[in-house]
Amino acid sequence: MGAKEKLTFLFLCALCVSVVQVCLGCAGAGEVIYVSCTPDKVAVIDPGLGKIISFVRVGSRPQGIAFTPDGRLAFVANSGSDSVSVINTAKLKVVKTIPAGSKPCDVAATPDGELVLVSCFGDGTLTVIDSRTLESTASVTVGEEPAGVAVSPEGGIAYVACSGSGTLSVVSTATFEIERVIEVGGRPMDVAVLPDGRVVVADGTGWVIFLEGETLKVAGRVRHRNAWRVTVK
Amino acid sequence: MKLTGAIILICAMAGCSAPMVYVASSKGDVAVIDASSRKVVATFHVEGGPEGIAASESRPRVYIANFWGNAVVGVNTRTHKVEEEIRCYYPWGVAVKPTR
Numbered sequence: 027m028g029a030k031e032k033l034t035f036l037f038l039c040a041l042c043v044s045v046v047q048v049c050l051g052c053a054g055a056g057e058v059i060y061v062s063c064t065p066d067k068v069a070v071i072d073p074g075l076g077k078i079i080s081f082v083r084v085g086s087r088p089q090g091i092a093f094t095p096d097g098r099l100a101f102v103a104n105s106g107s108d109s110v111s112v113i114n115t116a117k118l119k120v121v122k123t124i125p126a127g128s129k130p131c132d133v134a135a136t137p138d139g140e141l142v143l144v145s146c147f148g149d150g151t152l153t154v155i156d157s158r159t160l161e162s163t164a165s166v167t168v169g170e171e172p173a174g175v176a177v178s179p180e181g182g183i184a185y186v187a188c189s190g191s192g193t194l195s196v197v198s199t200a201t202f203e204i205e206r207v208i209e210v211g212g213r214p215m216d217v218a219v220l221p222d223g224r225v226v227v228a229d230g231t232g233w234v235i236f237l238e239g240e241t242l243k244v245a246g247r248v249r250h251r252n253a254w255r256v257t258v259k
Numbered sequence: 260m261k262l263t264g265a266i267i268l269i270c271a272m273a274g275c276s277a278p279m280v281y282v283a284s285s286k287g288d289v290a291v292i293d294a295s296s297r298k299v300v301a302t303f304h305v306e307g308g309p310e311g312i313a314a315s316e317s318r319p320r321v322y323i324a325n326f327w328g329n330a331v332v333g334v335n336t337r338t339h340k341v342e343e344e345i346r347c348y349y350p351w352g353v354a355v356k357p358t359r
Binding site for chain 2: 056057058059060062063064067069073074087089091092093094096097100102103115133218220221230234236245246250252254255257259
């Protein structure tokens with residue numbers, strides 16, 4: 027096959043992928059989102075259909091939600107009842123309620139699905155949950171008023187945005203020890219990790235801060251008033 | 260040159276473009292930042308005080324839970340327009356169930 031034919035073949039493949047993507051986007055592709063709703067429910071929604079499929083009753087004032095990578099379990103931080111509800115997504119039932127620190131706020135799972143990390147706004151801790159035993163296995167003291175939590179692509183590091191202390195805590199998921207504390211300033215509310223390992227912090231006041239993956243040096247700041255929540259697509 | 264252009268076009272069509280960072284302000288202003296250049300490439304606004312934000316794996320969507328707006332919206336990441344709105348009571352967190 028010549029270069030031209032190869033290129034044509036690749037172009038046609040990409041065209042097919044695009045068509046499929048557009049079709050999936052229009053039809054909804056069966057995608058399901060979970061939304062924590064006041065005072066004590068999680069709404070299971072098919073956004074493509076614009077419909078709530080079901081409600082699952084959880085603890086009081088649910089906030090952050092995270093799934094295991096296989097989608098089998100969802101973990102919901104119940105800020106009003108200092109616990110985490112574990113939902114079996116096939117049965118749409120809470121299978122366990124796990125005690126956490128005070129005012130659990132956000133949740134993240136490691137890429138291998140083994141650990142679930144819960145930031146606890148009220149007492150400045152990170153609750154660590156073993157997703158196989160569904161038991162809390164550790165509690166790590168981080169900065170003040172931890173809000174957003176995210177995990178590095180290889181799973182070895184958890185980043186916790188500590189809104190009360192203006193810091194980003196860097197926690198080893200192997201030892202559950204604080205490896206570093208990065209002064210980011212402001213009132214960091216959320217954190218996300220890019221596929222290449224760079225870290226993005228929404229500082230809660232007026233900046234989006236990009237940190238290099240390994241050195242965690244500030245690579246740049248982007249002005250965005252009241253930067254509050256962040257995600258990567 | 261032509262080959263590079265063609266590869267970029269193919270990559271863009273296949274959806275393997277550089278990651279974008281979506282940052283929602285507490286007032287509902289959302290900035291779309293190119294992660295490579297760290298430039299704001301688009302902005303849009305949603306009503307009602309975002310508390311949760313999550314990106315779709317399979318659709319061109321970012322979902323935003325608007326606490327005071329009592330709704331979750333699906334924003335088309337190509338047009339930056341709200342395409343879906345689902346009413347729910349003071350929503351906070353939002354997460355996309357993995358399909359793997």
